[in-house]
Amino acid sequence: MLRPLIALLMLCAAVSTAAESPVVPAAEQVDRYVALFNQDLLALDDKRRVVTPITGAFDAPASDIARDVAQATWFSLLVFLPFLVLPQVLLIWIIWKYRKRQDGRAPATFTGNHRLEIVWTAIPVVALIIVGIPMWDLLYKMEAPPADQRRDMVVEVRGKTYAWDYKYQRLGGDVPTTRGDQFEVGQDVVGMQEPIVLVKDRRVIMNLTANDVNHAWWVPAFGVKKDTIKGRYTNVWFTPEKLGFFKGQCAELCGQGHGIMLISALVVDEADFAVWTETQRHRADTARVWSALSGTTVDAKALEDAVGAYLLKGSSPWRLFSLRYWIASNAASLARKPGELKGEALKQAMLARRVQVEALINRLTGPTTATN
Amino acid sequence: MSDTVPMPPIKRYTGVMDWLTTVDHKKIGLMYFWFVVFSALIGGAMAGAIRVQLAMPGATVEAMQAAALNGTTALSLFSDANGMFGDRHLYNQMVTMHASMMIFFVLIPGFIGFANYIVPLMIGARDMAFPKLNAFGFWLLVPAAVLQLGSFFVVGGAAASGWTAYPPLSLKAASAGPGQDMWILGVHLVGVSSILAAINFIVTIVSLRAPGMIWSKLPLFAWATFFVAIIQLIATPVLAAAVTMVLMDRNFGTTFTIASQGGDPVLYQHIFWFYSHPAVYIMILPGFGAISHVIAAFSHKKIFGYLGMVIATGIISFIGFLVWAHHMFTVGMPTWLQAFFMYGSLVIAVPTGIKVFSWLATMWGGTIRFTVAMKFAAGFISMFVFGGFGGLLLALTPIDMSMHDSYFVVGHFHMAMVGGSVMLLFAMTYYWWPKMTGHMLCEKQGNWIFWLMLVGVLMAFMTMHLTGALGMARRVPVYFKDFLVLNHITTVGYALTFISSVWFVIDLIRSYGRPKVTENDPWHVNDVQQSFEWATTCPPPVYNFEQVPPIPVADQMGKH
Numbered sequence A: 001m002l003r004p005l006i007a008l009l010m011l012c013a014a015v016s017t018a019a020e021s022p023v024v025p026a027a028e029q030v031d032r033y034v035a036l037f038n039q040d041l042l043a044l045d046d047k048r049r050v051v052t053p054i055t056g057a058f059d060a061p062a063s064d065i066a067r068d069v070a071q072a073t074w075f076s077l078l079v080f081l082p083f084l085v086l087p088q089v090l091l092i093w094i095i096w097k098y099r100k101r102q103d104g105r106a107p108a109t110f111t112g113n114h115r116l117e118i119v120w121t122a123i124p125v126v127a128l129i130i131v132g133i134p135m136w137d138l139l140y141k142m143e144a145p146p147a148d149q150r151r152d153m154v155v156e157v158r159g160k161t162y163a164w165d166y167k168y169q170r171l172g173g174d175v176p177t178t179r180g181d182q183f184e185v186g187q188d189v190v191g192m193q194e195p196i197v198l199v200k201d202r203r204v205i206m207n208l209t210a211n212d213v214n215h216a217w218w219v220p221a222f223g224v225k226k227d228t229i230k231g232r233y234t235n236v237w238f239t240p241e242k243l244g245f246f247k248g249q250c251a252e253l254c255g256q257g258h259g260i261m262l263i264s265a266l267v268v269d270e271a272d273f274a275v276w277t278e279t280q281r282h283r284a285d286t287a288r289v290w291s292a293l294s295g296t297t298v299d300a301k302a303l304e305d306a307v308g309a310y311l312l313k314g315s316s317p318w319r320l321f322s323l324r325y326w327i328a329s330n331a332a333s334l335a336r337k338p339g340e341l342k343g344e345a346l347k348q349a350m351l352a353r354r355v356q357v358e359a360l361i362n363r364l365t366g367p368t369t370a371t372n
Numbered sequence B: 001m002s003d004t005v006p007m008p009p010i011k012r013y014t015g016v017m018d019w020l021t022t023v024d025h026k027k028i029g030l031m032y033f034w035f036v037v038f039s040a041l042i043g044g045a046m047a048g049a050i051r052v053q054l055a056m057p058g059a060t061v062e063a064m065q066a067a068a069l070n071g072t073t074a075l076s077l078f079s080d081a082n083g084m085f086g087d088r089h090l091y092n093q094m095v096t097m098h099a100s101m102m103i104f105f106v107l108i109p110g111f112i113g114f115a116n117y118i119v120p121l122m123i124g125a126r127d128m129a130f131p132k133l134n135a136f137g138f139w140l141l142v143p144a145a146v147l148q149l150g151s152f153f154v155v156g157g158a159a160a161s162g163w164t165a166y167p168p169l170s171l172k173a174a175s176a177g178p179g180q181d182m183w184i185l186g187v188h189l190v191g192v193s194s195i196l197a198a199i200n201f202i203v204t205i206v207s208l209r210a211p212g213m214i215w216s217k218l219p220l221f222a223w224a225t226f227f228v229a230i231i232q233l234i235a236t237p238v239l240a241a242a243v244t245m246v247l248m249d250r251n252f253g254t255t256f257t258i259a260s261q262g263g264d265p266v267l268y269q270h271i272f273w274f275y276s277h278p279a280v281y282i283m284i285l286p287g288f289g290a291i292s293h294v295i296a297a298f299s300h301k302k303i304f305g306y307l308g309m310v311i312a313t314g315i316i317s318f319i320g321f322l323v324w325a326h327h328m329f330t331v332g333m334p335t336w337l338q339a340f341f342m343y344g345s346l347v348i349a350v351p352t353g354i355k356v357f358s359w360l361a362t363m364w365g366g367t368i369r370f371t372v373a374m375k376f377a378a379g380f381i382s383m384f385v386f387g388g389f390g391g392l393l394l395a396l397t398p399i400d401m402s403m404h405d406s407y408f409v410v411g412h413f414h415m416a417m418v419g420g421s422v423m424l425l426f427a428m429t430y431y432w433w434p435k436m437t438g439h440m441l442c443e444k445q446g447n448w449i450f451w452l453m454l455v456g457v458l459m460a461f462m463t464m465h466l467t468g469a470l471g472m473a474r475r476v477p478v479y480f481k482d483f484l485v486l487n488h489i490t491t492v493g494y495a496l497t498f499i500s501s502v503w504f505v506i507d508l509i510r511s512y513g514r515p516k517v518t519e520n521d522p523w524h525v526n527d528v529q530q531s532f533e534w535a536t537t538c539p540p541p542v543y544n545f546e547q548v549p550p551i552p553v554a555d556q557m558g559k560h
C-alpha cells in the first residue's frame, strides 16, 4: 500500500526537481545500472542456454492485458475442447465399431435425424455465446482508449527497416510535456536494439507508426501486437506487471531484415526508471567525451576539453552520474559490436578510461564531490 | 449459297497434339491434375528449402550475433552474406513463391481439375457447357506459372513481399525488380482462369443436368462446386483489383496505396482479404462435397443429412464474404468493426460443425471398408477438426492479437490446407483414380503413404501451433534459440510429409502400368447409392455415356 505511494512521491520529486534530486545513485551504482540497462537479448550462458528465455502471453503473462488474454485463452480452450476431442474420439470409435466384418451385418439405412441435427447445431451456438460474451469486454478493454490517462506514459513507437525508435512523449506522473522530456532511443548494433524501458504497474500508451514499410510491434509476454503503418497511428496500451527483461520481434514481413528486427523491453521500478530517464536526458551531451575516449589512443587535452565542456553546461549530481554512466555503458556495449576488443582486453582498456574520466571529474569539480 | 458449302472435315489429332488441342473435360481434368502434381512438387521443394534453413544451426539469432562478432558466417542456407545458395532476399522469395504455388497452382486448380473431370459425369452431362472456354481456362495457367516461376531468373529475383503482397513492401521502393510485376500479371492470368472455370461450372450445373436430376438430387460434390464457382465469380475480380492497384502504383504513378501521397496501404489489405478469405473456401469446400461421397461409399451408406450439408455449404460460402478482416485485426480498426468480424468468424464454426457431425453420422452404423481413400477421408476429418479448433481461437480478436502473424497461424492454416485440403485431394484421387485413368492405385503402398502423411502433418503443424503461441513470428529466416527444438521437429515432420507425397506421385505414375479396371464400379458405390460417374466405363468414353443416364436416380435424400 505504502510502497507505490512512496515510489510515486519519489518520482514526482525526481522529475520536478531533477537537478537537486536526493535519489541520485552513488557513483558505485554505475555498474549496477550498466548491467541493468545493457542486458544482452541474445546472451547465452556457459552451457549455451538462453539467458533471457522467451515468455509468452499464455504461459507467463507479464502485463494486465496479457493476464486477461491468457485467462480468456484458457477459458475458451476449455469451452471448445469438447468440440476438438469429441469428433476425434467418435471418429476412431466409429471406424472400429462399424468396420466391415464377415458377420453379414447389413449397413444401416437412415439418412437423417432432425432432432440430432438441431442438437449439433444448437450446442455449438451455446458454446460460442459462452465464449463470445466475455470476449466483448476484453476486446473493448484492449481497443477502446482508457478513460484516465493522466498517470500514463506515452511512447511513440516508430518501425523502420530494421529497427525501432522509441520517443517518450510523456513520462507520466502528471508531468507536463513541455518539460522537454522527449527523447529517443534508437538502434544499437545489428540484431540488437536498445530496450524500451517501462515501469512496473504504470500503464504505457503506445502510438505506433512506421517510416517505410509495415512492421508490427510484438512482445509476446505483454499480450499485445500492433501493426506500424506509415501514414497512420495505431495504438496499444498495457500495464507491465512483472519486473524483468522481455524479448519480442517484428511480426509483419518487412524485407530482408525481418527476422532480425528484434525487440527488447525492460520493466523496472519507479526508482530505476528515474535513473534511466535522467541518464537519457544527458546522454547527448556525453557524446563528445565518449568520442574523445574511443580512439585507439586518448588525447588527454581533447578529453579534458570535452569533460570540461560537459561540466560547464552543468555539474549537478545527476549530470555527474550520467557522465559516469554513459562512459561505462558505451564501453560495455562495445562487447556487442563487431571488430572491437573483446573480453579481458576490452575490460582493461575501458577501465583505464573510466579512471581517467573519474580523475578529471574530481579535478574539475573540486573536493566536494571528490569523495565519491 | 454459303449453306451449300460442305463442312470441312474436323481434323483429329493423336498423341501429344491430341492433348494440346483437346476440349474434352476429362482430358482437361487430367491435365489439371498433372499440372497440379508438378506445381505441388515445386512448391513442396520450396517448403523444403524453408524448412532446411529453419533447421540449420545458423538459423538462430544468437548464432548469427556470435558469428557477426567473430567475423565468421553462421551455417545457414540463406545466410546474410556470401551464403551458399543466396541470401535473405532469396528466402523471402521462397516464402512468397511457396505460398503462391500452393495456393494458385495447387489447391485452387486441384479442386477445379477434379470438378472438371467428375462433375459433368456426376450430373450426367456429356461435357462442360463451354468446352473451348474450359481448355482456354486450363491453358492460361501455364503462362501464369511461367511468369511467376520465371521471375526467379530476372534481375532482383521473384516477388519477395509474401503472397499477400502488402504495400508498401510490394511497391517499387522496397521491391524494385520486375519479379513483383510478373507475380501480379501471373495472378491476373490465374484470376481469369478461375473466373472462366467458374462461369463454366455454373452454366454446366444449371443447364446440363440429366433430366430428372432436380436440384434436391444434385450430388454434394456438384453442389459444393456450384457454390465455390459463385464465390470465385464474385471474389476473384476483387483480387485482380487489389493487385492492379499495386501494379499501377509501381509503374504508372498512381497513389492508391502510397500514404505520403494521399493513398492508404490498409485499403489494399481490405480489398485483398475480401478475396482471400473466400479463397480459403475455394481451396477446401469442393473437397467437403467430394468427401461426403467417399465416406458414404466406403461406409456402404447414403449421405447423412443431405439437405443440412447443402445448406451448411451455402451458409459457409455466404458468411465467408463477411469475415475478411479477421486476417488484419492488428491493423488498427474501430472496435465495433473488430467485434463484427470476430462474431462473424465464430458463426462459421456452426455450419462447419454440422458438416463434421454429418460425416460422422454417415459412417455411423455402416460397414466401413477402411481403404486408403477412406483412411484419407478419416485423416481429413481428424486434421480438419484440429485446424478448425485453431481457427476458433484465432477468430477471438483479443487472442488473435497475440497469435496473428505468429507460427500459430502458420500451423493453423497448414493444418487446414495440408491436413485438410491435401488429404481431401489424396482421398479423392484414391477414390476416383480408377474412374479417371482406368487403373487402380496400390492399396498396400497407399497405407504407408497415409500413415507417413498423418504423422508428418501432426509433427510439422501441431508443433507450429506451439512455436507460435510461445512467440515465434512467421516468415522469418532466423529465430530466437528458444525455438530451436520445435523447429527441428517441424522440419522432420515436413520431411515425412514430402516423402509421402513423392511416394504418392511415384505410385500414380506406376499405376499406368497396371492392368485395366474392367468393372464400371470397382468400389461398388452404386450398390447403395446411384452416382452416374460409376455407371459408365473406366475411363468413360469421349461422350461419357452410351445413353442419357438412368432416370430417376435414387434420391440422395433417401426419400424415394
Ligand SMILES: [Cu+2]
Residues within 6 Å of the ligand: A214, A215, A216, A250, A251, A252, A253, A254, A255, A257, A258, A259, A261
Ligand atoms: Cu518485419
Ligand SMILES: [Cu+2]
Residues within 6 Å of the ligand: B276, B277, B280, B323, B324, B326, B327
Ligand atoms: Cu479468413
